[in-house]
Amino acid sequence: MPEPMIPVSFPPAFLWGAATSAYQIEGAVREDGRTPSIWDTFSHTPGKTAGGETGDIAVDHYHRYRDDVALMAELGLTAYRFSISWPRVQPTGRGPAVQVGLDFYRRLVDELLAHGIKPAVTLYHWDLPQELEDAGGWPERDTAYRFAEYAQIVGEALGDRVEQWITLNEPWCSAFLGYASGVHAPGRTDPAASLKAAHHLNLAHGLGASALRSVMPARNSVAVSLNSSVVRPVSQDAADLAAAKKIDDLANGIFHGPMLHGAYPDSLLAATELLTDWSYVLDGDLAAINQPLDALGLNYYTPALVSAETDVNGPRADGHGASSHSPWPCADDVAFHQTPGDRTEMGWTIDPTGLHDLIMRYAAEAPGLPLYITENGAAYDDKPDPDGRVHDPERIAYLNGHLKAVRRAIEDGADVRGYYLWSLMDNFEWAYGYGKRFGAVYVDYATLERTPKSSALWYGQAARTGALPEVEAV
Numbered sequence: 001m002p003e004p005m006i007p008v009s010f011p012p013a014f015l016w017g018a019a020t021s022a023y024q025i026e027g028a029v030r031e032d033g034r035t036p037s038i039w040d041t042f043s044h045t046p047g048k049t050a051g052g053e054t055g056d057i058a059v060d061h062y063h064r065y066r067d068d069v070a071l072m073a074e075l076g077l078t079a080y081r082f083s084i085s086w087p088r089v090q091p092t093g094r095g096p097a098v099q100v101g102l103d104f105y106r107r108l109v110d111e112l113l114a115h116g117i118k119p120a121v122t123l124y125h126w127d128l129p130q131e132l133e134d135a136g137g138w139p140e141r142d143t144a145y146r147f148a149e150y151a152q153i154v155g156e157a158l159g160d161r162v163e164q165w166i167t168l169n170e171p172w173c174s175a176f177l178g179y180a181s182g183v184h185a186p187g188r189t190d191p192a193a194s195l196k197a198a199h200h201l202n203l204a205h206g207l208g209a210s211a212l213r214s215v216m217p218a219r220n221s222v223a224v225s226l227n228s229s230v231v232r233p234v235s236q237d238a239a240d241l242a243a244a245k246k247i248d249d250l251a252n253g254i255f256h257g258p259m260l261h262g263a264y265p266d267s268l269l270a271a272t273e274l275l276t277d278w279s280y281v282l283d284g285d286l287a288a289i290n291q292p293l294d295a296l297g298l299n300y301y302t303p304a305l306v307s308a309e310t311d312v313n314g315p316r317a318d319g320h321g322a323s324s325h326s327p328w329p330c331a332d333d334v335a336f337h338q339t340p341g342d343r344t345e346m347g348w349t350i351d352p353t354g355l356h357d358l359i360m361r362y363a364a365e366a367p368g369l370p371l372y373i374t375e376n377g378a379a380y381d382d383k384p385d386p387d388g389r390v391h392d393p394e395r396i397a398y399l400n401g402h403l404k405a406v407r408r409a410i411e412d413g414a415d416v417r418g419y420y421l422w423s424l425m426d427n428f429e430w431a432y433g434y435g436k437r438f439g440a441v442y443v444d445y446a447t448l449e450r451t452p453k454s455s456a457l458w459y460g461q462a463a464r465t466g467a468l469p470e471v472e473a474v
């Protein structure tokens with residue numbers, strides 16, 4: 001059936017953004033007093049990233065930020081989500097701030113504001129100062145206190161000009177890819193430590209949110225970005241439903257439980273009791289974590305499909321990278337399956353209904369809380385044509401499908417205020433190195449030259465008109 005020709009339009013104040021993170025784009029890792037983060041150490045450890053690639057240079061955004069902001073403005077974006085590199089601001093993870101480090105972000109923010117682009121700051125997108133990891137990292141309670149101090153420093157420095165704040169990006173990845181499966185920095189494979197890390201990330205979020213509020217104007221908005229999973233059972237059999245519930249607890253409830261409701265799910269506590277006794281959850285922690293929020297950020301790429309496991313030694317298909325260690329503590333009795341359908345270059349199935357379902361779930365989980373899609377996008381094997389242009393119709397189709405799902409959720413009553421495409425430009429895709437291109441803007445890694453892909457032009461047109469262009473329009 002042909003698509004109806006009615007334009008899919010969005011509320012006038014809807015934010016059309018793009019997102020990045022510090023380690024993935026900045027480079028300049030040894031400049032202006034910056035010290036190594038766990039991602040510098042990890043990427044420089046042989047065998048940890050594809051081809052041994054690192055973020056040493058990345059896409060040199062630290063030196064090219066002015067051009068990058070000009071490009072965003074040219075495309076028509078109205079918002080930009082970026083993260084602050086903690087070791088640029090506090091090289092040892094403690095003590096006074098490095099002013100040149102903060103100055104870089106002040107200049108970036110002022111440049112954005114001068115171009116009418118709304119900045120959204122993520123405080124922590126995975127680059128823990130190495131010294132804090134050496135002192136125990138996220139499984140250690142002190143790291144949460146250090147994060148609160150860092151949040152206060154950045155809030156004081158930028159709170160007068162940045163309204164939108166995000167404490168943590170995807171704490172699930174920090175805890176479970178970092179400390180259980182080990183495919184992310186710091187590369188530890190200790191399931192008990194990963195659960196402790198999750199609690200201390202929750203605590204960091206709560207203490208960080210309070211610290212931000214104590215130093216910032218009340219008009220500013222404080223949020224967190226969760227990579228909440230849409231977890232589907234393969235059947236409605238009780239065993240498969242229980243498997244889906246367990247993964248939902250370990251992916252979602254473990255974070256939104258304390259953050260939104262002030263409690264860990266009882267079913268999560270029961271499922272993990274052989275591994276951990278949760279004795280590191282001290283009196284007052286849950287109240288400290290359960291801070292009132294102004295918004296919730298959701299990052300979505302693909303849904304999960306699970307069943308009860310009968311062959312506990314079978315291969316995993318959860319799309320979380322190659323590791324013989326699971327990122328799911330206490331879930332060897334759950335099997336992951338590939339969701340049917342076309343996939344992106346990451347092997348992640350394209351499923352826009354998952355985004356609709358995720359939004360509706362959180363609209364119900366947190367009634368009244370404004371929602372933002374703080375990441376959504378796709379990796380494809382983009383290559384310039386002989387004329388130098390980069391055509392990426394698959395990415396346009398992906399964005400179109402997912403933005404329609406957002407629009408459908410708004411029609412269904414969800415209060416979605418904005419969308420940040422992952423990513424503004426091609427960048428360092430963590431363990432996959434530079435091989436996976438998520439950008440709307442193509443980066444030639446030999447020259448670092450930026451070229452908007454056709455998806456960037458399509459998306460810019462959506463941003464300027466507030467409606468989705470025909471997919472053949474660019």
Ligand code: PNW
Binds near residue numbers: 227321422438
């Ligand atoms: C997110 N997983 O990472 C991050 O926030 C971005 O920095 C990243 O570039 C983007 O998504 C694309 O990968 C994820 O294995 C990494 O489930 C891995 C997973 C999920 C998100």
